[in-house]
Amino acid sequence: MTTNPDPTPERAVRLQARGLTTGYGGRPIITDLDIPVPDGSFTVIIGPNGCGKSTLLRSLARLIKPAGGAVLLDGADIAHTRAKLLARQIGLLPQTSTAPEGITVIDLVSRGRHPHQSALKRWSEADEKAVQDALALTRLTELTTRVVDELSGGQRQRVWIAMALAQQTPLLLLDEPTTYLDISHQIDVLDLCTSLQRAGRTLVAVLHDLNQAARYATHLIVMQDGRLVARGHPADVVTAELIRQVFGVGVRVIADPETGRPLIVPHAPAPSPAPHARPTPPEGPA
Incomplete structure (x- = not known):
């Protein structure tokens, strides 16, 4: 069941997917998806591989044409917005890029x-x-x-x-922005995202690191099999049961001692059984 555990009223929404159905080669990855992006948020999309995270982001940037539904910017379908005008409103960092x-x-x-x-x-x-x-x-x-x-x-x-x-642009979409970066530069990029969000921009990013998502997002979108599972503030959304349901991993969720945000700690694997000792052969006559 799709849930919105965040009890606070919805913030203003400039960008949203409404009844979005899309995919590749006629095969739907996302079906009838409703996703509002709170204005002024740092929204992070998480979910297992193949769940539709990047497909959603590319749809929000109009790189994929919907088979159904629409992506709306200020209430208007972006499919009908002039390319240059849209590019003044929505910026995109794609997953892979090739420089001339x-x-x-x-x-x-x-x-x-x-x-x-x-x-x-x-x-x-x-x-x-x-x-x-x-x-x-x-x-x-x-x-x-x-x-x-x-x-x-x-x-x-x-x-x-x-x-x-x-x-x-007032809206910035980032598909795995920490790819190829060491931990120092990952933190630099995510701190920069936080600074941009606090300065008034709306950011939407796909991240794979769940603890980075929980630490930096002001709004979390959790996807599984092309559908929305949960959305809201990480403190309200991230639970051990949710992680088990979506990722199939047993974890503990504790408070990060630095931020108070959820910190996900995977269960340690069960210890391997000790190898059976070989029986000592009985001593025979010398």
Whole structure:
């Protein structure tokens, strides 16, 4: 049963899926899904592999055409919104991205300003500031002249994040933004997401690490088999029973000593039985 354990009233919603049915090659991954994204939230989508997390995110960004239902932005179906106008409202960090051969960091990040350009509006001081701010936030200022393909996987991921930030959209969608990053840079990215959310942006991210999701999300969406299982604040949603039901893993859920948020601790595996000792053969006559 779909639940919403959060007893507080719904916050304003700019972006939502309404009766969404979608998938690939005529095979539905998501069927008749209703998902509101609270405005000003850091919403994190979790669930097992193949449950429809990335499919939902790609649908919210209009990368997948629904077979039924709609994605609404300010009450209007985004299927009918002009591409450049939509790109000024919703930014996307996809799961995998390929940079044009030979492009530098500064040139790729600057492409985030494309939705704001036109034949009558050329590069401006506001564009330059947006790019420089994005580079500073992702700690890439010293790498601006480097070729993107020459960077490490973690550095490349930060370049794509910077490009999405330079787009300066009020809504930002991130599909596994911590991929390729070591733990230090994972924390940097998630702390940055929190800062952006506190500054007024709405973020929606797919994460695999349940403890990171519980620690950073202000709103959690839990999916299984293309359907919504639960949504709400992590403190209200994350329980041992939910994790067992959705992921098939036995856990304890305790309070994180740093944040008070739910902390998921998997049960230790049962110890292996001790090998049977070989019986000592009886001594025979010498």
